[in-house]
Amino acid sequence: MAISMAPSVNVHGGPLQSCSLDPMTGFFRNGACDTCADDRGSHTVCAVMTAEFLAFSKYVGNDLSTPRPEFGFAGLKPGDQWCLCAGRFLQAHEDGVAPRVNLAATHMGALEIVPLEVLEDCALDAGV
Numbered sequence: 001m002a003i004s005m006a007p008s009v010n011v012h013g014g015p016l017q018s019c020s021l022d023p024m025t026g027f028f029r030n031g032a033c034d035t036c037a038d039d040r041g042s043h044t045v046c047a048v049m050t051a052e053f054l055a056f057s058k059y060v061g062n063d064l065s066t067p068r069p070e071f072g073f074a075g076l077k078p079g080d081q082w083c084l085c086a087g088r089f090l091q092a093h094e095d096g097v098a099p100r101v102n103l104a105a106t107h108m109g110a111l112e113i114v115p116l117e118v119l120e121d122c123a124l125d126a127g128v
Helices: 051-059 086-094 108-112 116-121
Strands: 043-048 081-085
Touching: 043 086, 043 108, 051 086, 081 086, 086 108, 108 116
Parallel strands: none
Antiparallel strands: 043 081
């Protein structure tokens, strides 16, 4: 049975831009934060990793920084862009450690979990 990908539209209604090809990210490992009904984690938020967020993610049980060669995963480092689960992003925001977000590369599906205002507050071009 084929997986039906949701339309590639960002949170502002424009074409979804690539999040990262190096490291390769996304639920479909196509470099974009595309999603579908099978993406239970909603890997829709294109975020720029920080040391603070990576430590937080490891602490709450999702170690994104340790290489896992058996899965072809080199581990993330600060500055890498990655399609985060929308719920994890919201949790990080509530705990004050949310990374910056590339809105053009964040899928509109994220809005089912994260309010647009929260994403815009964390946008790459938002005031620090």
